[in-house]
Amino acid sequence: MEALDNKCPSCGATIKFSPKEQKWTCEYCGSKFTLEEMQQHKNASSKEVNDIKVEKKDVVLETADVYRCKGCGAEIIADANTTATFCVYCGNTAILREKIQNSRVPDLIIPFKKVKADATVAFEKLVKHRPLVPKSFKSKNNIEKITGIYIPFWAYDFDVSGTAEFRGTDIQTWSDFRNRYTKTDRFSVVCDGTMHYDKVLADGSSRFPDDLMDSLEPFEYKDLVVYNHAFLSGFLSEKYDVLEDDAELRAKTRTEKTSLSLLQENVKHQQSTLLKHNLSINKHHSNYILLPVFMVNIKYHDKMYTFAMNGQTGKIVGDLPLGIKETVFWSAIIFLSCFVVCILLYLGGII
Amino acid sequence: MKKIRYFLLTVILFVFCIIPVYASTNTFTRTEDNLLISSDITVTSQNLDNILNTPAIDASEKIYDFADLLTPSEEEEIYQQVNQFINKTNFDLAIVTINDNNKLSAMEYADDFYDYNDFGTDAEYSGILFLIDMDTREIYMSTTGKAIAMYSDSRIDMTLDAIYQEFSERHYMQGITKFVTIIENYDTMGLPSNKDSKYAISDTGEIYREFPWLIVLGAPLAITIIVIGIMIHKNKLVRVATSSREYLDKDSLKMRVVSDRLISTNTVAVPLSTSSSSGGGGSSHHSGSSGRSHGGGGHRF
Structure with a gap:
């Protein structure tokens, strides 16, 4: 071949x-x-x-x-x-x-806008204001490899329609010279609505963790262009291995949640809870999209930490390790400074 | 013969009168015609019995050891301390010990004893009576006039809590001495404020500000846990997406409330509590049988 x-x-x-x-x-x-x-x-x-x-x-x-x-x-x-x-x-x-x-x-692609050097800067910025990250982890020398990859995503257009019933509650309290009164009113509120979602993303590759890919959002769709093989030159690229129908459930779940909370915003009572709903979420169209991601591998104490940077917006995500020394140090600093404040308040007669 | 009999009777009566004066406490006899009470007290059918059952004594003696718990030298020592207290604070002070309580409670005995004898330093009869009731095994502190405000409920509780054990252990002298020391120290502190709760009483009766260990250690610990918790949370950046809001086509959004029905309503009324005493500064008071107002509090021993 x-x-x-x-x-x-x-x-x-x-x-x-x-x-x-x-x-x-x-x-x-x-x-x-x-x-x-x-x-x-x-x-x-x-x-x-x-x-x-x-x-x-x-x-x-x-x-x-x-x-x-x-x-x-x-x-x-x-x-x-x-x-x-x-x-x-x-x-x-x-x-x-x-x-x-x-x-x-692929139907569409957002070409890379960031370069490898941006990922290094983004990583340094990420760890800069996080005092619990081990000091030695922060060094950019730990950056083992930065790879630009086009990652396959499924993007679904959904039409949502249906009704939802909510339990609304209003609580009023007042008191006179004898009693304190609490009045609880309960309401049954039914809302209906229709709405459309454009290109809800779901990770199409099983090689990259779904939550890590979710965290890279949002991508700006104004840069979406028709796919062409030539965009892949200079980068790695993956083909989807999660089938379109399989990834749909993840996109549907988050869409349903958002739709219900949108409907709930119509309930004008102090508290509201969802009772039941019959929302139908119909896939109107789907796109196979390649999105630009820099995978940043950090080697620290012989363990690999994976960070991902949105190749379009520069947003970097990944779980940072916790330094025991740093945690103890900052805990001690915070505790002692609060302790000193308390002593001063005591000497000042305030507590 | 008749003259001799009268003479003997007089001598016997005289001896009976003399013995209590030097052996213990000098009491006078109240009769319905001569109640030996202050002129401002209205005698009614309700309080007549109370008056008659209250010993009439010389209010300048200050120590009334009916229960004979103190030796004469101890009495003398306490008397000196009480005098010093009265001069310093402008409150009167009486110490009473009894074996038999012919009233309903230690409170009633203490209030009556104070009201139906000539105690009090000013127009409000300001002063304190400390009763050691061996009958009900209770120590009781009764306050009158300006002393009601000075010795708030919490101060009285603190005082009695600090001394009751001395009485359980029969250290009456130490208990009374400590009592006078404490109430004198409270007077030096001034009127009660909400800072009173921060004070504690030492073994010697000194009032000192308690070091608030719980706050001084607890608050920084809580703050540290919260701040470090937030910092740890900030290290975790990977989250599963749970919303599609950014993909919503806002122009397509059509929503309406189809119905909004009231299905139930219910009103609960809870009576407000009506306690008047509270915290550090409050002094609850009551009226004695004489009609005068008293504060006070007791503690079993």
């Missing part, structure tokens, strides 16, 4: 997508091309490659396939879900053509 690379139309070297300029920039001859310009030449962006679309052909087989690098001829080994990778020998971009063509082609 052959890997599909992206050739510079002017010098023939491998050309990569530059997030900074939102153009394809050749590192060798310095030429820059827009998508339209690239498409006029025979490369990964051209129509004939991108037009082959396989609708809903779900292949979820975990087999490692061997590809031949276009640059040096070395073998590239990639598992079933990798669609774009690098040649370990020459660093050449390899877009795995068969992988893409044998399954559903």
Whole structure:
């Protein structure tokens, strides 16, 4: 099988997508091309490659396939879900053509806007104001690897309609010279409504934790463009392995929750609780989207910590480790300073 | 013969009168014609018995040891201390011990004893009576006039709590001495304030500000736990998404309230509590049989 690379139309070297300029920039001859310009030449962006679309052909087989690098001829080994990778020998971009063509082609993509250096800065900023993170963890030397990956997401358009019944409660208290009165009124409130949700995301890759991918939201949809293979050049890319229908439940659950809380906002009583509802959530349309993510691997005390940065907005997420020394230190500082304040209050006769 | 008989009777009566004067406490006899009470007290059918059953004594003696709990030298020592207290505080002070209580309670005995004898330093009869009632085994402190405000309920409770054990252990002298020391120290502190609760009484009767260990250690501990909790929470950035609100097409949103029905209503009335005494500054008071107002409190021993 052959890997599909992206050739510079002017010098023939491998050309990569530059997030900074939102153009394809050749590192060798310095030429820059827009998508339209690239498409006029025979490369990964051209129509004939991108037009082959396989609708809903779900292949979820975990087999490692061997590809031949276009640059040096070395073998590239990639598992079933990798669609774009690098040649370990020459660093050449390899877009795995068969992988893409044998399954559903992504509908839309948000190209990378951030570069690796942004991820380093974002990581340093993240740990800067968190005093409980171990000091040695904060060093950027721990950053083992920053990888830009296009991660597959499913995006569902939902039409929601239905009614919900809520229990509303109003409590009034007042008192006269003899008694304190508490009046409790209960109401049955029925609300109905219709609403539409546009591209509710659900992680389409089982390799990346769902909660980590959720935490990367929001992505700004104004940058969504029609998918083209050429965007993958210079980055890794994954193919979905969670089927469209399987990921839908996660998106539906959060949509239902939001819809019910929207309806609940109509209940004009002091307290309200949901009694029952008959919301119908209909998938109106779905999109297979690739979203840009930088995976930042931090090696600390022989353990890998994974952080992810939104490749569009720069939002970085991940669970930070807790330093025992730092926790004890800050606990002592806070306790002692409060203790001193209490002593001063005591000496001042306030307590 | 008749003259001799009268003479003997006179001598016997005289001896009977003399003996109590030096052996214990000098009492006078009240009769319905001569009640030996202050002119401002209205005698009614209700309080006549109370008056007649209250010993009439010389109000300048201050120590009335009917129960004979003290030796003469102890009495003398306490008398000195009481005098010093009266001079310093402008409150009167009487210490009474009894074996038999012919009244309904220690409170009634103490109030009557104070009212139907000539106690009190000013127009309000300000002063304190401390009764050791061996009959009901209770120590009782009765306050009158300005002393009611000075010795709030909580001060009286604190005082009696600090001394009652001395009486359980029959250390009457120590108990009384400590009592006088404490009430004198309270007078030095001034009128009660809400800061009273921060004070405690030492073994020697000194009133000192208690170090608020609970607050001084507890509050910083609670703050530390909360702040560190927030800081730990801030280290956790990965959360499952539970909302789709950012994907909502706001123009598509159509909602309405179909119905809003009242299904039940219910009103509960709770009577307000009517206690008048509270916390550090409050002094509850009551009226004795004489009609005068008293404060006070007792403690079993």
